[in-house]
Amino acid sequence: MNTNSMQKDSAQIQAIAPKLQQVIGAAYVHPWSQIEQPWQNRISQAIAPTSEVACLAFPQTATELADIVTCAHQNHWGMIPAGSGSKLHWGGLIQPSSLAPHLSPFITLSTQRLNQLIDHAAGDLTVTVEAGMRFAELQTLLAKANQFLAIDPSYPQEATIGGMVATADTGSFRQRYQGVRDMLLGISFVRADGKMAKAGGRVVKNVAGYDLMKLFTGSYGTLGVITQVTLRVYPLPEASHTLILSGDDGAIAEATSLLLKSALTPIHADVVSGTVMAALGLKSAMGLAVRFQSILPSVKEQMSRLAEVGRSLSLSYASYLDDEDVMLWERLQTRMTVAPQSNQIACKIGIQPSKAIALLQELHQLSFPFWSAQIHSASGLGRFICASDFPSNHLLKLRDSCQTHGGFLSILQAPTALKQHIEVWGYSGNALNVMRSLKHQFDPNNLLSPGRFVGGI
Incomplete structure (x- = not known):
């Protein structure tokens, strides 16, 4: 690109914020240079290095939002919808696609001021x-x-x-x-x-x-x-108690199977890795965390039955009641959530529920430190997080294992360089053409978050 073209593009970028300010007011549209943290970091993590964002807009009503989108549509500006921006960095890098190579720069639209209780x-x-x-x-x-x-x-x-x-x-x-x-x-x-x-x-x-x-x-x-x-x-339930079983991998697998086949009705039932157990103050290669919520007699009875299952399989168990129960699940969530500005890698995984234990065993055999995993027992969906230096070939091997057993591995959060190196969604199904057709029907000019979803959609 020659100097004149670059200057022209710069002038066009600078003109976008004033145009939007005319639509919803100067106080609610911030040019890139005036965007405060953490918004700048979160937007920067969401876009490809070659993409640019002209401004961040905060419409106050749905009508104002529609007016902004109309303006962007008429001017062929790319748009990045967001709420608070806490998960804006999840998924693929946003960038102009081959279907709409002209989309640069983008405008970011935050709905965080559309925050009223309607009914x-x-x-x-x-x-x-x-x-x-x-x-x-x-x-x-x-x-x-x-x-x-x-x-x-x-x-x-x-x-x-x-x-x-x-x-x-x-x-x-x-x-x-x-x-x-x-x-x-x-x-x-x-x-x-x-x-x-x-x-x-x-x-x-x-x-x-x-x-x-x-x-x-x-x-x-x-x-x-x-x-x-x-x-x-x-x-809201009357009581909330949790039981964590720990011990031999095979026994954990058997306990999980018996739980899912039983008449017990847990609200949470997660298989977690040894690193998660350690973070909870427990020593075991893996564990099964089961939470019951209902009226107190029902919760006590279900806890007792699950404890009996654990004893029959020679598993250890720890009980968490009331406030301890709440704190436990808050700690577990913190352990399995990566801060937006972190360089850690966060993946959403899916696998046949019966293969969840085998997947954790495979990860353990890699002998690579600083990873954690949590898999919901009934659905086989879960989260895997690891350090930024986790080898990419290990990630791809883990993805292959998930796909072999009817699942997937999608990279939600990772350093930009890794997202440029690995296709983050790893989709191998046969619905891509259908998804692209739907995208074209809803957004024929490919204005909304191009590149963020499966197949560069």
Whole structure:
């Protein structure tokens, strides 16, 4: 690129923020040089080194957001939707694709000021909120009605509801309550052309637009910008206790199998690696952490039955009650969450549940320090984290093992150099053409987060 072209591009970049300021006001659009931390770091981690971001916008309403998207669509600017930005660095690097090579620079759109409670139908066990409401704030509001949202997301203090839907970030509650898409009853969003749309409703029995809600769950901001969601909620349990079994790998596998076949109803049931056990103050090559929540007599009875299973298999067990139980799962979540600015590698993994123990054994045999793993027993989904110097060939070998047993390994977070070296999603299924077709229908100009999702979508 010659000097004149570079100067022209620089002038075009500098002109973007003033244009958007005319749309929603100067106070809510920040040029790149004026963006505060941690936003600059989080955006920098999300984009390819060759990409540029002109500004960060904070619309106050869904209408303002639609006006910004309309302006971007008319000017062919790339857009990076975000909530608080806590998971903006997950997935592939955002960059102009071969379908839209002109998309540079980008604008980042944060929904964190779209944070109002729209409706809480406590009797119907549903809640409707704007996408920018933080998860922790919503849980506090629901607790006043003795209810809660059965999701255990990463970065719970920062995560927004829209961001949790966009990344399908469920956590250990999946054991009992399934995933985000199973709790999603309604959704409103802004299309890539600035038009507003919605699907579903505010009642549990309303199934209109169900497929559309599934599409947006885990779409990583590539189909539209979520503005409002309706979710099902649940009554807060009377008691919450946890039992962690530890000991021989084979016995842990047998205990897991017996638990899943039994009439017991845990809300969490996770197989964890020895490094996680050590972080919890327990010594074992791996363990099975099982949490029960219900009325107190039921919790006590189920804890007793699981303890008996452990004794029959010569496993050790540790009990955690009430406040200890809450602290335990907070520590476990902290251990399995990588800070946004960290150079550590965080992967989402999936494998046939019956192969989870074998996968942890394979990892242990690599004899490489500083890794941790957590796998949800019923679904086979989980998280694997390791140091930034974990050999890439080991990652690829781990991915092969997961895929051999009907699963996957997707790199959520990693140093930019590694994301440029390894295809982060590692998708090997046959639905890529369908996904690309859907992307084209929703975003024909490829304006929304190009490159972040599977196959460079």
